[in-house]
Amino acid sequence: MSPLDPHRLLAVARKEWIQLRRDTRSMILAFALPMMLLVFFGYAITFDIDDITIAVVDEDRTAASRELVDAFVASDYFTVRERLADRGRTEELLVRGRVLGVLTIPPGYARDRAAAGRGATVQLLLDGADANTATIAMNLSGAVAASHGAQVAAAGASSPDRASNATGAPVRLESRTWYNPRLESRHMIVPGLIAVIMSMIAAMLTALTIAREWERGSMEQLAATPVSRLEVVLGKLLPYLVIGILDVSLAVVAGMLLFGTPLNGSVLLLGVMTVLFLVGALGLGIVISAVVKSQVLATQVAMVATYLPALLLSGFMFDIASMPVVLQGITYLVPARYFITVTRGIFLKGVGISVLWPQALLMLLFAVAGVALATRAFRKELEA
Template identity: 45%
Template sequence: MRLRRLWALVRKEMVQIVRDPSSIVIALVLPVVLLLLFGYGVSLDARHVAVAVVVPEPTQRTASLVTAFANSPYFEVEELRDRRPAEDGLVSGRYRGVVVVADDFDAQASRGLDAPIQVLLDGTDANTARLVKGYAEGVWAKWLGYEARDRGAALAVPVNAETRVWFNEALESRNFLVPGLIAINMTLVGTILTALVVAREWERGTMEAMIATPVGRLELLAGKVIPYFVLGMGGMALSVAIALILFQVPMRGSFWVLTVVSALFLVGALNLGLLISTVAKNQFVAGQIAIVAAFLPAFMLSGFVFEPSSMPLWIEALSHIVAARYFVTCLQTIFMAGDVWSVILPNAGALLLIALVLALVTLKRTRKSLE
């Protein structure tokens, strides 16, 4: 490899980027758009869930129970007197849950007897149903405590659980999802940057001119990777800034660790794009392969939304060849927990190994010929 030729190739790519700003759009604009769409659109939190509270015989005690549900940030409460319209609303999807208070609720509670309430849930969305069930149980437990204190009695609880939440004290799913979104975005951006650019050169015939020069395969690949690596890291920095400033995601780790891990991942993504371009010399085909080979595995198998350990064994094993799985783990650790080396080093090593394998396979597949 001659540095003079390499620098000439890098300058050529930079001039091409300036003349055709689609690469800048992919590297800088696309991550922002995707981060905003996914950051605001994807959430595992259930807030302002519509529920109906059926109280056939209103009393002061039932009114306090309804108020406890209404004061919860998780519920939008509508109080009803009849059970039938509540059930109809549950069937039609108007309510996600129905809380039914018995006719003799106040009388039973006044005599110190069991006065249960019934909670009906819409189980079509199992995750939301579980969340609503947990929220309802929490409201019920707090209300029982308030009632006991009002009577001057102690609530008999055999076990007192004191919960301490580490790393995400506010229990905001956004703090968990946004770092994963950065990995998903950089997977798509890094792969498309090189896959489409090289495919476009084949379509325009400029790649044939490059083949006729004395440029070696390693120089050709490095000349492609370096400019788009700089562009991709710029998109990465912009995504991190949005995560910290706009979404208020905590950053407990070091920026230099984040930079090193991101660089390892981006090198692998760019080499994957180059590998795709050796197979597909058409932009449309290259884009489709990039989505199937990079975006979908990163979205489904990286642990961004779905935990790999909960998947079938063979799918979990397949997820180990997806670089985004290790990058998502590093990002979530750096943002939420800090520089936990027992987590970062093994995953960074896996990213380095994947990047080297992709680089070697791409170099082997690259031929200075029209075939």
């Protein structure tokens, strides 16, 4: 008997498709949930910081000090919430979280700025409780200060009575960010989000399917026919693969329309990679449902086993390179890790298979392992 008969495979796939269409719960899970998650996360998760509230303590009170404060305000990154005459309330403001930073311009700032070769010093105290935001604020304030310094120096150079200002800005670092020039985190989040959401949805969808057969008793009738394990697994997988591809397509379009995520690379390559990824993720769901045999438990296990690793260990939220070595090792077992590299690569960098082949290979490995494990786990005998 051949283990893979097209008639039997299609019979299972067609039946699964009909059942899926008639099951409202599965349809919601298949279409409404991924879109909801995409929109929700797309708007809620943002790593961008475009409004850093600061307090200004201007002890110099000169035109020069006001110019500096104006430079901060003009940058659009900073909003001055408080203007203080002295440092007395500095700590209170930071502790209460009223401001993220306090910019202090000491007396003599204008004098120091004017004195050639010395340079003036100002202080920025930052609330480091949120290290991520503090780092970004520090970098942004550094950039604002440097740019303002350069402007002042240039103005000085062009005015005839300050002929020489050689020490103004001898070297200027001009950095430019590629692929996501405005560093909009949403552009980075949407491709990653597609991988996270699909990891979970794919496994949950298939987790329901075999568990449902056990619960309703139809597994017994199915098991008494000549259908092979591989035929059942693949037959159940096919309709969900179609759903998964539809989901990813919808998510790509939604990402482009709602969040302006650019799709720079090949759509075809993204499609092929999506299939590889989905087969592995769907297979995992079947493994879970075949082992657990209850719909409720299977979906719960599927969610915990896919969503959390995809969210935390895939490089979506946290940089893998800065994780402890042990955790880094575990990330290799999270297929979403590879798919995120792929989606970000194709969306933002427009890279091709010449760059993404290692990810493609690893996802293929997961796909084959997923189907093999699912076939093994799904025991036709009612009890071994």
